[in-house]
Amino acid sequence: xxxxxxxxxxxxxxxxxxxELRCDPxxxxxALYWYRQSLGQxxxxxxxxxxxxxxxxxxxxxxRFSAERTGGSVSTxxxxxxxxxxxxxxxxxxxxxxxxxxxxxxxxxxxxxxx
Amino acid sequence: xxxxxxPDIHIxxxxxxxxxxxxxxxxxxxxxxxWYVQSPGQGLQLLLKYFSGDTLVQGIxxxxxEFKRSQSSFNLRKPSVHWSDAAEYFCAVKKRGSAGxxxxxxxxxxxxxxx
Numbered sequence: 316x317x318x319x320x321x322x323x324x325x326x327x328x329x330x331x332x333x334x335e336l337r338c339d340p341x342x343x344x345x346a347l348y349w350y351r352q353s354l355g356q357x358x359x360x361x362x363x364x365x366x367x368x369x370x371x372x373x374x375x376x377x378x379r380f381s382a383e384r385t386g387g388s389v390s391t392x393x394x395x396x397x398x399x400x401x402x403x404x405x406x407x408x409x410x411x412x413x414x415x416x417x418x419x420x421x422x423x424x425x426x427x428x429x430x
Numbered sequence: 431x432x433x434x435x436x437p438d439i440h441i442x443x444x445x446x447x448x449x450x451x452x453x454x455x456x457x458x459x460x461x462x463x464x465w466y467v468q469s470p471g472q473g474l475q476l477l478l479k480y481f482s483g484d485t486l487v488q489g490i491x492x493x494x495x496e497f498k499r500s501q502s503s504f505n506l507r508k509p510s511v512h513w514s515d516a517a518e519y520f521c522a523v524k525k526r527g528s529a530g531x532x533x534x535x536x537x538x539x540x541x542x543x544x545x
Binding site for chain 1 (some may be wrong): 462466472474475481520522532535536537
């Protein structure tokens with residue numbers, strides 16, 4: 316079946332603009348994760364959703380970052396007033412449940428460039 | 431603090447040679463352990479994982495990894511490298527016992543394969 320998809324694949328924006336990144340998880344997966352991959356910081360966790368529970372936002376770097384997950388499926392990561400340090404690849408992953416042994420399946424990522 | 435260390439940032443091997451990528455973790459208890467591979471422009475693909483039991487685990491593409499509790503290590507190996515193995519490899523851990531815990535990644539090892 317289809318894997319995790321993300322859109323857009325590339326996004327170039329100007330400093331100060333808002334951006335929205337989309338993730339479509341694998342159908343039936345109840346857990347969804349956002350990670351960020353940057354040259355300086357490597358791969359970092361941002362936020363996690365499990366079903367209808369309140370998300371774990373402990374990895375969000377600032378209040379400019381937010382995410383939502385509608386209907387327990389599609390998720391949108393929003394970055395407000397983008398800064399150059401937000402330039403990175405944003406990866407989304409999903410898993411069947413949030414149980415510890417469940418494999419996370421990753422999407423191809425969205426490369427964000429802030430000019 | 432919990433951490434994952436991949437000591438080698440870059441490794442170059444000749445095609446057909448053996449490969450070992452190192453991974454050490456620092457956790458209070460043995461976590462779940464994973465190796466992922468990322469080819470250029472691609473998302474992360476799971477190579478193998480260790481949860482319990484046999485400390486030598488087999489993965490896809492001819493890779494294996496050995497968990498050594500005494501050394502807090504989970505090194506990835508392949509007996510004979512192919513040119514298509516050139517990619518970046520990430521070791522990751524996930525805390526046991528709690529739902530929804532995110533993956534914590536090492537800094538990655540970029541593998542180059544000489545013809």
